[in-house]
Amino acid sequence: MKKFLLALCAAVALLALAACDNQTATADSLVRGVEYPEAVGFDDYEAKYAIREANQITDSFANAFDDFAYQTASSLLNDNADTNVNYSPLSLYYALAVAASGAEGQTQQELLDLLGVADADTLAEQCGNLYRLLYTDNEVSQLKIATSLWLDNEVNGQEITFKDSFLDGATSNFYASAYSVDFAEQAAGEAMAAWITEDTNGTLTPQITTDAEQLLSILNTVYFYDQWIDRFDASETAADTFYLADSSSVECDFMNQTFASSSYVRGNNYTRSQLALKNSGSMIFVLPDEGVDVASLVSSPDVLQEVLTGGEGVSGEVIWQIPKFSFGFSANLADMLHSLGINAAFNTDADFSGITDAMAFISGINQETHIAIDENGVEASAFTQIDYAGAAMPEGRAEMILNRPFIYAVTASNGMILFVGICNNPVA
16 A cells, blocks of 8 residues: 655754755755745845735735644644644645645645635645745845655556646745655655755754655755844843743743833733844744743634734833743644544545545654744744744833743744744753
8 A cells, every 4th residue: 555755844044044955965866956036135125025016925815824823833832832842834834735736626625724725726826926925045034945845656566657737836836846766765764854954954854764655755844044133142141040830940041132112012811022033024922921821822723813913012111031942843743633624635545646646645744843042043943744745102111031931933024923832941
């Protein structure tokens, strides 16, 4: 019985240069290359405007992505609220979108329902536009989504043919390169891991184990680099106490900064503020009130959305004390997707006939991530494997003293969530 494996990798990093499409050990197996959009200078506002005009996304698509992000993030964060957790909804969305582009029937419909788009053509078009809107590669910031298809043309003596319509669409809409491999050989996993490491600028070094029954693996990376607009003064960084959920504590380095006039939000059981990044994105921080369990603030999609976007805005003095942290997280996403209505894709009678006429079904989905922040900015990365894819006058004062478990999110310039997570222990 043949298995179709779909693997997704997403990575974000703010402190290093983005890698180009892998030109190392996999170069001799490349069967389809891809040309990324032309880089635009940091201060080339005319070119940025032209890109926005040429690649507009609809309100319905933006809302669909937001809904997907809150649904999936709430489920994952709530199930892992007692540990450090980091998740990239953008990465998973693109992986499932590639899978949906090659699915048919009920298999495709379930994927489209979760992704919030009526048909595969619209999904592919909008994902292509979003890709070009988000793509950034300049002297200050980087945000690149990379996708690769790993194809085995013979499984257990059976010749496998992949449909050109799927490969063409993956290349044009998802900027996917394609490689020919033998999944029965260890070298296939090593080549895939090397591609991930290079496209995440070394932030992830996964161990990829392939299966002789595999037909296809889809990898996706999201690499993000940026800096705080107002960097923290390293001389102000000092050791202090972080209080864990179990009432114990750890010592760690805290970055310190005060803004005399800035915006913050008072919400039900939380205070929220954000730090701006140079390419117009931001990192949001949500501090639960004293005695409030962080899990209660991610308990449902509506609650999480309220925590990240709701509340009453106030302008005033904001005192920041943020722990420097660096941690990784990995999770199996299959149960989460089952709970959100993705079932047919995991069955042996799944319909991925848009990709190949051979039997193909998803056998597992995993994501591995990394995130770190320091005085200069934030660095984050994720690897998902789908086995089958001018200030107002001050009015108050907020103390963003993040010395207990808190929620964070990294957003792009258009507000879309790239990464969201919980820091329970900055030194874990």
